Amino acid sequence: MRCSRAKKLFSPYIDKALTKAETELFDAHIRDCKKCRTMLEEMQAIHNTFSSMERLNAPYAFTTRVMATIDEKRTKRLSLFPVLSRLIEAAVVILVIIIGSRAGSLLGKTFAGQKTTIVSSLSLDAFESVQPNSIGGAYIAMMEGNNEK
Numbered sequence: 174m175r176c177s178r179a180k181k182l183f184s185p186y187i188d189k190a191l192t193k194a195e196t197e198l199f200d201a202h203i204r205d206c207k208k209c210r211t212m213l214e215e216m217q218a219i220h221n222t223f224s225s226m227e228r229l230n231a232p233y234a235f236t237t238r239v240m241a242t243i244d245e246k247r248t249k250r251l252s253l254f255p256v257l258s259r260l261i262e263a264a265v266v267i268l269v270i271i272i273g274s275r276a277g278s279l280l281g282k283t284f285a286g287q288k289t290t291i292v293s294s295l296s297l298d299a300f301e302s303v304q305p306n307s308i309g310g311a312y313i314a315m316m317e318g319n320n321e322k
Contacts, residue, residue, distance in 0.1 A: 174202040179209045186213070187220050 179202045185191050186199055203210045304310050 174198050176202075176206060176209055179203070179206070180212070183213055183216050187217055 179199060182191060182195065182199050186196065191199060203213055
């Protein structure tokens, strides 16, 4: 048995809630593992201390008062907090949508004039024709001649 498994069995072992087979495996591990044996002894000492203490009785209707207080606090907390948090979430979402739509319309206006400038700058009409007696003109004339064949 591994120590991690043995540690999970400390409380059931002390409470005598293990099966006979589990108890035998646990006892074998405790005999061989000093660390687990020390931890078990400490837990048994704590258990013995608490079980030897005098039992105190709670005041009359103590449980009823505690449970009523818990229910009251839970009702106040549950009724107010989720409503406010949902309202804040909704307001943030609406704000993001408004900001996004305004930013989109502003960007659309900004780039609308630039779009025609960009398209016109890429047009072939913007380029000047090559002089026929230049090297570029001779190259174009040769290439046009090859394409006609």
